[in-house]
Amino acid sequence: CSYKYMDPQYYEFKSLCKDIDNKVIIYNKAYWELYSDFTKKKPSIEKRVKDDGYEYFYYEKLNETFAYYDIEDMIKSKKRNGNIITIVYDKKYKKMPKPFASYIRYNYKNDGVFLRGDEGAGLYFTYEEVFTCSYFDNFK
Numbered sequence: 346c347s348y349k350y351m352d353p354q355y356y357e358f359k360s361l362c363k364d365i366d367n368k369v370i371i372y373n374k375a376y377w378e379l380y381s382d383f384t385k386k387k388p389s390i391e392k393r394v395k396d397d398g399y400e401y402f403y404y405e406k407l408n409e410t411f412a413y414y415d416i417e418d419m420i421k422s423k424k425r426n427g428n429i430i431t432i433v434y435d436k437k438y439k440k441m442p443k444p445f446a447s448y449i450r451y452n453y454k455n456d457g458v459f460l461r462g463d464e465g466a467g468l469y470f471t472y473e474e475v476f477t478c479s480y481f482d483n484f485k
Contacts, residue, residue, distance in 0.1 A: 349455045358453040362478035368449045376445035415439045428454045450479035
């Protein structure tokens with residue numbers, strides 16, 4: 346049983362998510378393209394394994410070798426307005442002193458009673474579900 350359709354903040358959340366792709370600020374286009382190509386598994390990123398056994402990736406455009414954990418999200422600010430949480434993240438590459446991009450993620454906490462699980466794992470109730478939207482996981 347969900348109350349989201351009766352909550353005006355749910356509709357506010359949906360309207361915030363409509364133009365989420367325009368809420369990205371790119372400071373360094375070359376590293377943004379590196380990250381974008383990496384997440385989309387483009388052929389410009391070559392996977393390599395070094396002697397230490399860890400996977401590394403080589404990006405030919407920048408002549409750069411990086412690991413998956415070299416790119417991280419750092420919270421710049423967080424603001425709550427009722428059930429909507431707005432978080433601004435900086436995308437940072439560990440070898441750079443400044444972030445190469447910033448983006449916004451919205452979270453909407455929906456309260457209700459939800460039946461989850463299946464016959465094999467068992468059924469259980471949850472009392473909250475969270476919807477998110479950002480450039481990387483757009484809510485539909």
